[in-house]
Every structure is written in C-alpha cells, then in structure tokens.
Amino acid sequence: MEFHGLIHQFPKEIKIVILAFIIVLSIGFYGGLSFVRNTTSMSSAGVESHYLGNEEDEDAEIMKFKKSESEILTIVHNHILSLSVIFFLLALILSTTSINKKFKYFLMIEPFFSVVLTFGGIYLLWSGVTWFKYIVILSGVLMTFSFIAATLSIIYQLLFYKKVKN
Template sequence: MQLNGLIFTLPKEIKLLIGVFVIVLSIGFYTGLLFVGETSSANPNGIEEHYLGNEDDENAEVMRFKKSDQEMLTLVHNHILSMSIIFFLVGLIVSITQLNKKLKLFLIVEPFISVILTFGGLYMLWVGMLWMKYIVMFSGILMTLTFTASILIILKQLLVKK
C-alpha cells in the first residue's frame, strides 16, 4: 500500500476530522507550553529551580520546594504516556502526507526520542544530574519544533486539492 500522498485522496469528512483534531490538539499542546513558561521561566535555571526548589535562595521572589517522589513519578508517567499517544497519532497522519522519506521518518521518530530525553531528563535532574537541565531544554525545543512542523505540513496538505 502506498502511503506517501494518501492524504490528498481522503474523503472530505476524514480530512475535516483530521483538521479539527490537529487544531484542537495544537491548542492543548501550546497551552501546555504556556504553562511551562509560567512555571519554570523557560530557561535551564528556571527548570532546575522548578523541580529542585529554591529554599536556599534568600532573594527568591517565589519560594519553591523540591518536588516529592510522588509528584515526579506522576509527572513523568503522565507525560510519557500522554505524549506517546499524541505523537503516535500525529505520526500516523504524517505517514500519509507527501514528503521526502527521510524527513517523514525524522518527523515520525524524533518526538519519541525527545519525550524520553525531556521527561527522563527531568527525572535525572531531580535525582541530582544538574547538567540534564540543558538536555531537557534542548529536547523540549526540538520536540516543539517537530510538532509544529508536522502540524503545519498536515494542515497545508489537507487544504490542497489534487
């Protein structure tokens, strides 16, 4: 079965379903990024402070405490499971777009690597590997860029008539 470009042959109802799904999913994804920006200052030191606390910093505007075992396990568990489902569904849709094979493979596989690096990295940061904050930041940015590229490609190809 030829998947490359199959998106162009889908019935209007399926295209509409995919389009609405991708838009609503994007609203949820980018709202999550706004939350990250609000809670961790979206920089490596802010990430470290959010998970490890800042009790020793007398100049801190907001007092933060180290996350508990339960909080970290819940966060890692929930994000890895939910984002795996999100990227599986987006990957399925990307698989039927018309793209260069290597680019398509990258857009399908990379988000799963970034999910492990981002949320595994948060856990490793929490247990004391402070340099992981840079991996978390980089993988989070790469995951967001990959998601954005995938969504834009999907939406563009849904609107093209062939």
C-alpha cells in the same frame, strides 16, 4: 505498507475530523508550553528551580520546594504516556502525507526520543544530575519543533495540496 500522499485524497469529512483534531491538539500542546514558560521562565535556572526548589534563594519572588518522589514520578509517567500517544497519532496521520520521505521519517520518530530524553531528563535532574537540565531544554525544543513541523505539514496537505495529474 507505505502510503504515498493519500491525505489529500481522503473524503472531505475525514479531512475535517483530522483538521479539527490537529487544531484541538495544538491548543493543548501550546497550552502546555505556556505552562512551561510560566513555571520555568524558559531558562535552565528556571527548569532546575521548578523541580529542585529555590528555598535557598532569599530573593525569589515565588518560593518553590523540591518535588516529592511521587510528584516527579507522576509528572514523568503522565507525560511519557500521553505524549507517546499524541506523537503516535501524529505519525500515523503524517505517514499519509507526501512531504519529503526523510523529513517525514524524522518527524515520525524523533519525538519519541525527545519524550524519553525530556522526561527521563527531568527525573535525572530531580535525582541530582543537574547538568541534565540542558538535555531537557534541548530535547524539549526539538520535540516542539517536530510538533510544529508535523502539524503544519498535515494542515498544508489537508488544505492546499493538490496532486499533479500525470
């Protein structure tokens, strides 16, 4: 089944619920990004030290230790499960918009690859494949771009899109 831009035709109360969901979801997502910025300084060295520790760096402002296996498995497990649900719900809502079909499909599918690459990459980084920190950063940026583009597209369709009458 394919929808052809139905979101703008939803009843007002459904549009309000979707808008509230997108706003609250965005607060949580950007809060998570704030945590990442705080713990990694948004740098490859910061990503590496967050998961592998920095105890050999005598000049480190904050001492960090390598995550234990249970900590890393909990991080990977929780994030893959929760982000897959978040991006599934966003994809369902996005499917009802009338944005460019190829861009829509990209925004619906790409985040699932980024989730696996980001958190699988974190596990590989922790396991000693340190160059994977670059894949973690790239996939995290792509995941964030997809989230921003999807939520802005949905908000635009909810608030401003008017179907042109034939």
